Amino acid sequence: MELRHIRYFLAVAEEQNFTRAAARIGIGQPPLSQQIRDLETEIGFALFRRRPHGATLTEAGEAFLPEARKIIAQAERAVRAARRAGGGEDGALRVGFTSSANFHPIVTEAFTVFHWKHPDASLVVEEGNTARLVERLRNSELDAAFVRPDNVEDGAGLQLIPLGDEPLIVALPVGHALTGRASVPLSALRAEPFVIFSRGIGQTFLGLIAEACRREGFEPTIAQEAPQIGVMVNLVAAGLGVALVPASIAQLAVKGVVYRPIDGEPPCVSLALATRAGDIPASARNFLALIPCAETGA
Numbered sequence: 001m002e003l004r005h006i007r008y009f010l011a012v013a014e015e016q017n018f019t020r021a022a023a024r025i026g027i028g029q030p031p032l033s034q035q036i037r038d039l040e041t042e043i044g045f046a047l048f049r050r051r052p053h054g055a056t057l058t059e060a061g062e063a064f065l066p067e068a069r070k071i072i073a074q075a076e077r078a079v080r081a082a083r084r085a086g087g088g089e090d091g092a093l094r095v096g097f098t099s100s101a102n103f104h105p106i107v108t109e110a111f112t113v114f115h116w117k118h119p120d121a122s123l124v125v126e127e128g129n130t131a132r133l134v135e136r137l138r139n140s141e142l143d144a145a146f147v148r149p150d151n152v153e154d155g156a157g158l159q160l161i162p163l164g165d166e167p168l169i170v171a172l173p174v175g176h177a178l179t180g181r182a183s184v185p186l187s188a189l190r191a192e193p194f195v196i197f198s199r200g201i202g203q204t205f206l207g208l209i210a211e212a213c214r215r216e217g218f219e220p221t222i223a224q225e226a227p228q229i230g231v232m233v234n235l236v237a238a239g240l241g242v243a244l245v246p247a248s249i250a251q252l253a254v255k256g257v258v259y260r261p262i263d264g265e266p267p268c269v270s271l272a273l274a275t276r277a278g279d280i281p282a283s284a285r286n287f288l289a290l291i292p293c294a295e296t297g298a
Helices: 003-015 018-025 029-043 059-086 105-117 130-138 203-215 229-237 247-251 282-288
Strands: 048-051 054-057 092-097 122-127 144-147 158-173 193-197 221-226 243-246 257-260 268-276
Touching: 003 018, 003 029, 003 059, 018 029, 054 059, 092 105, 092 130, 092 282, 105 122, 105 282, 130 144, 130 158, 130 268, 144 282, 158 203, 158 229, 158 247, 193 203, 193 229, 193 243, 203 243, 221 229, 229 243, 229 257, 243 247, 268 282
Parallel strands: 092 122, 092 144, 193 221
Antiparallel strands: 048 054, 144 268, 158 243, 158 257, 158 268
């Protein structure tokens, strides 16, 4: 039994006439009659009483009618579900991000617009360092990730979409002498203890900060390491040191912390969206379409 047999049966049952049913579904009347006879042979009972000017359902046909409608409805639901999944409208989109990228406006807006445009797709987010996110991307455990591209090794099998550079700013504890300035030169941090990302997690930031300080003629004094950007800011609030953080972190209004821009040309950190090269699920393509300058491919 095929779906077309059931569709033909429903057409005849609703039209109560083989000729009108044939015209409705776009085939000749003799082929339609043969298809119905094949269906009746498979079932083992007649479904219609043939009359000179029409057809009425037998008891077997009456019993078959509601179940046939259920089968067609279920088949149509299956088709719609497949099309929605194939188009990325359903299912889960798994996106990772580094803790320092969490507050970037591109990240926030992409999540917001994706949920608005694709309300039936669930968004599964995960925070981690770039190395961990890259590993999970390569293992197909994530569909996309906001990463620091300087930490991504060549040949990782990933496509990187640059999202621009973000300047670093200074996070100072409330009451610090430098909070009275509108902006802070890096040279003024020469004697300050620094709170940084844990070594091995935030190599991009550590290298960037060290290089910027060296240009000002000093090595930063590392007083405390932290595994996440939020922890760094809280440690600054506790008075354990100062920190250089991406400018978007200023949205993280932590009591006891004051943010100030850096005098002159500040060091900048890059952001990119990573996906597996040539292996982008439909939901991820929908997500990429919301990212400025993203190329979703075919």
